[in-house]
Amino acid sequence: MVIYKKFAFDSAHFLPNVPEGHKCKNMHGHTYNLTVYLEGDLDTELQWVMDFKELKDVVKPVIERIDHQLLNDIAGLENPTAERIVVWIWEQIQPKLPLLSKLELNETPTSGAIYEGK
Ligand SMILES: Nc1nc2c(c(=O)[nH]1)N=C([C@H](O)[C@H](O)COP(=O)(O)OP(=O)(O)OP(=O)(O)O)CN2
Numbered sequence: 001m002v003i004y005k006k007f008a009f010d011s012a013h014f015l016p017n018v019p020e021g022h023k024c025k026n027m028h029g030h031t032y033n034l035t036v037y038l039e040g041d042l043d044t045e046l047q048w049v050m051d052f053k054e055l056k057d058v059v060k061p062v063i064e065r066i067d068h069q070l071l072n073d074i075a076g077l078e079n080p081t082a083e084r085i086v087v088w089i090w091e092q093i094q095p096k097l098p099l100l101s102k103l104e105l106n107e108t109p110t111s112g113a114i115y116e117g118k
């Protein structure tokens with residue numbers, strides 16, 4: 001069984017390593033949408049994989065670290081591509097979510113990154 005929960009955060013960023021003239025060298029912002037997927041068996045008694053509230057309690061503090069921030073200022077996010085951000089989030093939450101199976105991060109309505117671990 002796969003369950004998921006969605007989160008959103010608003011952050012500013014710029015991509016320092018792109019060539020001069022690339023639009024993403026300029027600071028700009030996104031409303032990021034994150035979907036967290038867990039995969040596991042149903043608990044026989046509760047008939048769920050994990051309480052969505054417990055899932056939220058793990059992910060929300062991590063989202064709060066990056067919401068309304070300049071991502072480039074955060075350790076590990078000096079080059080905050082969607083790919084780097086999704087790995088960074090994985091590294092923060094995976095130790096507390098052993099059933100974590102996939103993260104999907106949408107940077108815009110048309111672009112994003114999916115990470116399933118190493
Ligand atoms: N592989 C990656 N490519 C790009 C990233 C990234 O994180 N990984 N990031 C950017 C920029 O942050 C940019 O803000 C998003 O790019 P883009 O999808 O081109 O945004 P648009 O709003 O212009 O998209 P359209 O829907 O095509 O208008 C760039 N590349």
Ligand SMILES: [Zn+2]
Binds near residue numbers: 013024028029030107
């Ligand atoms: Zn961007």
